[in-house]
Amino acid sequence: MIFLVQCVVLLMSNDNYDDAEIIQNKLYHDFNIEVPIKNIDGNLYARISAHIYNYIEQYEELGNAIIKIVDKKYEKQEN
Known part of the structure; x- marks a missing residue:
């Protein structure tokens, strides 16, 4: 079985562990x-991990x- 695991950079910088946890919790x-x-x-x-049972629509979602x-994060920072 072949597994593909990839880390995709989010277009954010100067973030910390708390920001990562907040985003992960919001996604869930x-x-x-x-x-x-x-x-x-x-x-x-x-x-992200790509598996045979995943669909492209899931990655788009x-x-x-x-x-x-x-x-939303950047909207709050601008206000």
Whole structure:
């Protein structure tokens, strides 16, 4: 069985462990998506795994959810 694991950088910087935990929890509670969010050197990454039973729409759903969360974070920072 072949597994593909990839860390995808989120377009955010100067974030910390707390930000990673907040985003991971929002993904789970608001979008019913379970994916680890990691802080590596001040950048946040989503750790995704590709398996035979996953569909491209699931990855698109994850991407759209992350965009919504990031947009809301930056809206709050501007106000």
